[in-house]
Amino acid sequence: MSLNYTMYRSTTIGEALERTLEEFASDETITKNLVKRVLLNFDKAVNTKLATQVKNRYTFKANKLRAYRFCDNVWTFVMEDVEVKDPNKQATKYAHMKIVACDASRKG
Template sequence: MIPQQLAEKVLFIYDKAINKALAQKAKNKMYFKAEKLRAYRHCDNVWTFLMERVDFRDSIRVNRVKFVACDGSAKLATS
């Protein structure tokens, strides 16, 4: 098992790298429409949306989906 401090550092570096890669390389946009928004929350700068009967444009339809979104701006990232 790796030490907790090392695990946290690895996750932090991974988060920074994936955010940078998505910002630079991902050009796709996804559109969705839900029949029902069951709940939404904002806590510690994290949004969570719980929706039912969601249609994704040109993609798939799912019965239920949960989104969690965090502010990935550089001003919040600390090392």
């Protein structure tokens, strides 16, 4: 699995998983190698589920594109004054938004 697909480790559940695994490793309950394997499985599972089971489509419109970049097959967009519409056409406004997008079909 490419490092590009570790972005979900910065979510609440990903951070909690990493903290728990670090505690287990420091107590020598599990090995560092097992920690790496669990995190790689987490990365793979999250990406697979999002690619195959999430069907909602959101639309967004930003008044200002502050920055964008493409590096290692990953797009990053930083926007201001963004309106997001859910599938039911309910709109929510955000002052700032960052979107990170990568090719879920890539083999790494």
